[in-house]
Amino acid sequence: MNKFKKTLLVAGAALALVGLTACGGGDKKADGDKAGDKSGDVTKLLMYQIGDKPENYDTLMDIANKQIKEEINAEIDLQYIGWGDWEKKMSTIIASGENYDIAFTGGTYVTDAQKGAYTDLTEMAPKYAKNAYDQLDEAYITGNLVDGKLYAFPVNGNVYGQQVLTFNKQYLDKYDLKVDDIKSYADAEDVLKKFHEKEPNIAAFAVGQSFIVSGNYDYPLGKNSPFAVKTDGDNNAPKIINQYDDEDFIANLELMHKWYQDGLIPTDAATNTTGFPLDGNTWLMREETQGPMDYGDTILTNAAGQPLVSAAITIPLKTTAQAQMANFAVSNVSKNKEKSVEFLGLLNSNAELLNGLVWGVEGEAWEKVSDNRIKLLDGYKPNTHMAAWNTGNNMILYTQDTLPEEKIKERDESIKTAETSPILGFNFNTSSVKTELTNIANVMNRYQASLNTGTVDPKNTLPKLNDDLKKAGWDKVQEEMQKQLDEFVKTK
Numbered sequence: 001m002n003k004f005k006k007t008l009l010v011a012g013a014a015l016a017l018v019g020l021t022a023c024g025g026g027d028k029k030a031d032g033d034k035a036g037d038k039s040g041d042v043t044k045l046l047m048y049q050i051g052d053k054p055e056n057y058d059t060l061m062d063i064a065n066k067q068i069k070e071e072i073n074a075e076i077d078l079q080y081i082g083w084g085d086w087e088k089k090m091s092t093i094i095a096s097g098e099n100y101d102i103a104f105t106g107g108t109y110v111t112d113a114q115k116g117a118y119t120d121l122t123e124m125a126p127k128y129a130k131n132a133y134d135q136l137d138e139a140y141i142t143g144n145l146v147d148g149k150l151y152a153f154p155v156n157g158n159v160y161g162q163q164v165l166t167f168n169k170q171y172l173d174k175y176d177l178k179v180d181d182i183k184s185y186a187d188a189e190d191v192l193k194k195f196h197e198k199e200p201n202i203a204a205f206a207v208g209q210s211f212i213v214s215g216n217y218d219y220p221l222g223k224n225s226p227f228a229v230k231t232d233g234d235n236n237a238p239k240i241i242n243q244y245d246d247e248d249f250i251a252n253l254e255l256m257h258k259w260y261q262d263g264l265i266p267t268d269a270a271t272n273t274t275g276f277p278l279d280g281n282t283w284l285m286r287e288e289t290q291g292p293m294d295y296g297d298t299i300l301t302n303a304a305g306q307p308l309v310s311a312a313i314t315i316p317l318k319t320t321a322q323a324q325m326a327n328f329a330v331s332n333v334s335k336n337k338e339k340s341v342e343f344l345g346l347l348n349s350n351a352e353l354l355n356g357l358v359w360g361v362e363g364e365a366w367e368k369v370s371d372n373r374i375k376l377l378d379g380y381k382p383n384t385h386m387a388a389w390n391t392g393n394n395m396i397l398y399t400q401d402t403l404p405e406e407k408i409k410e411r412d413e414s415i416k417t418a419e420t421s422p423i424l425g426f427n428f429n430t431s432s433v434k435t436e437l438t439n440i441a442n443v444m445n446r447y448q449a450s451l452n453t454g455t456v457d458p459k460n461t462l463p464k465l466n467d468d469l470k471k472a473g474w475d476k477v478q479e480e481m482q483k484q485l486d487e488f489v490k491t492k
Contacts, residue, residue: 043074043339047328048090048103050390053080055383060357067353072342094331101334102344104390105152105327109144110427113151118329119337122150128338129153129345135395137415142425143323152327153344156393158291159323160418162316163214166288166300169307170281171195171202182311185213185252188285192264195284204264206276206283209449211269213252214287217243218319218421220428220481221437224444226469227481231317235422238489240482242474244451245466253462256454269453278304291322292414293394295407316418320425326390348393355398360385366398374398426488433480436473443468 054060065075081089086106093100094117112118125133140154165188167179175198177191192204217228228243243249259265266272276283294300301308330340347354359366364379388394430437447465450456
């Protein structure tokens with residue numbers, strides 16, 4: 001699994017596994033101004049999407065295209081590119097100047113926008129996709145600005161993310177273990193120890209090679225990079241730090257090493273790439289990312305097929321990474337720019353269209369039980385519908401009849417009260433430090449897994465890591481990053 005897919009799955013694991021149980025209305029009609037169509041001919045839009053094509057793709061698209069044609073006189077030629085091929089194929093498509101209209105942007109959104117690959121939507125989105133645009137949290141707009149301009153239409157989904165420790169409820173019940181007061185890794189130690197005494201052959205804390213300790217940080221270059229900003233510090237003057245030199249982060253690394261020595265973490269954690277299946281019984285605790293569209297543990301439990309219980313260990317945070325989680329851009333070589341934006345507006349505001357794609361065929365996979373509530377039918381099966389997180393506006397998805405109304409109210413309230421990262425919208429220009437960043441990435445590849453899984457003693461290993469980071473050019477990158485961040489803060 002490539003790094004990009006892993007990032008997306010970690011940040012929105014539950015969303016990627018099942019259709020959402022969201023709620024909302026949405027207008028049936030297209031929103032905003034209509035793009036011109038002097039000929040009257042149907043406009044064909046070529047759209048690239050990441051992932052695997054649903055098994056009933058033709059049926060889904062036949063239904064969708066009838067609706068799209070009726071609303072905006074257009075049809076979509078939706079082409080899927082697999083996870084493993086995405087970056088290479090889209091890079092080739094963009095570099096060759098191939099004529100396409102819309103594409104999922106992936107992890108290269110900022111660099112591709114800076115290269116001029118995408119159409120500036122700053123004025124077009126509010127004009128041709130007004131209804132859908134107006135439903136976006138401001139964090140989506142701010143988090144997607146590149147040099148002050150908007151180059152993508154984001155999927156309205158998990159606008160914030162929060163790290164949680166998720167427990168396998170069958171074991172909590174079996175051994176009468178309580179997790180209500182857990183608010184940090186350290187708080188979980190008593191539960192892990194009691195479980196390990198009863199079940200020494202089952203992973204108490206299921207971590208693998210890709211696990212990285214979490215905390216209240218935001219990362220200008222992602223969690224794998226040793227550059228961070230503390231989100232519980234002075235948000236008016238954010239400072240770029242090395243989290244591996246921060247006392248809070250070090251304390252958690254030392255805790256991981258203690259747990260590793262106590263047998264609470266699997267001995268092969270630093271090399272384990274297979275993971276622990278969510279629906280399995282080979283683990284007690286694991287770490288997940290949740291957002292408002294997960295409705296607490298509802299979506300995670302649905303995905304696991306067994307009851308799960310989670311405890312939050314970080315604050316809910318609106319970040320640039322969350323804002324750019326699922327973006328669609330209009331190609332700068334497209335001959336149908338306005339129509340493309342109009343379609344994105346329709347997809348993200350027309351409930352009938354979007355629900356037919358995300359839930360599957362109405363009457364076969366689901367049926368309505370009220371205006372915004374649905375009941376799943378026997379025909380609702382995996383691979384016969386599209387994923388919610390990277391298709392369209394989650395707020396207009398119908399809600400399963402089994403979801404309590406209070407969960408929807410909690411969702412809306414949590415979005416209002418979530419914290420905003422002090423570096424939301426900051427995109428670091430790496431052009432002057434590319435060599436140093438490559439060297440730093442090589443250093444992290446040598447230390448990251450063994451330190452974060454507790455396999456090695458941080459007291460001995462951290463001095464070596466930080467010394468190697470300095471030799472790799474960490475100070476130069478930090479200085480450049482801080483300079484750009486200070487300029488960013490001045491213009492906010």
